[in-house]
Amino acid sequence: MLGDRWSLLIIRDMMLRGSRTFKEFLDSYERIATNILADRLRKLISYGVITTEPDPTDGRKRIYLLTEKGIALAPVMTEMVLWAADHEETGNQALVRLMREDKEKFLAGVRRRWAESRSRE
Amino acid sequence: MLGDRWSLLIIRDMMLRGSRTFKEFLDSYERIATNILADRLRKLISYGVITTEPDPTDGRKRIYLLTEKGIALAPVMTEMVLWAADHEETGNQALVRLMREDKEKFLAGVRRRWAESRSRE
DNA sequence: CAGGATCCGTTTCGATACTG
DNA sequence: CAGTATCGAAACGGATCCTG
16 A cells, blocks of 8 residues: 555545545545545555544544554654655645654654544544 | 655665666566566656666666665655564565664665765766 | 445556567 | 567546435
């Protein structure tokens, strides 16, 4: 799954933007077709990187969550974002600044938010 | 180029195995078709991640080298290898051990070897 | 309306054969 | 050795349709 463009973007949006639903992924600024998105979500589930469950407050929705294996990708994503910020188009500047100031602290924050969202389920 | 399987493997082999020629990339254990390899090398050059020049000792060969922008991907590759080692098939165990013992030291070594190979050109 | 599935033209891939 | 040419197979992506 490393090496698939859409999978990486999905993981990035889940990890850094907190995206959780099919619609939120679709609205992410990069264009993705619904069939491709559905396919990648299925594959990510089969890889054990994410899981899915119905939204308890809205039966129509499904919620997608990172697993332990998924959140373990945080260091990879962080390094990717930092490299892109240095060498390609600039993304979220505030986020990049946070990452650069203290990488370990930033990662700890990502993991903490993930653990908290898990415990609410 | 992040998000393309072959590009990542080429960069990995250049960075961690010291691969430098078309043939060395082909012989890398993952199968890659010659046209795909040529295409990815071309794209990596256009991205500014690698450069190429004729082999001074063998006119038939071309040598591919990482640029500054390319070697800056070392932290990304390292985190990818560590994640894969923890969660997927196991690759080069000795390398993984080195990375885990002291990540910064490992990265310094990669950068030093790269600088030395540059200065020999 | 959210989360998909299906259809379909277009792009990319990958295996093999061939060339400088 | 380092690629290019060719061609069928697979993946993509857009539009649209379906279902709870």
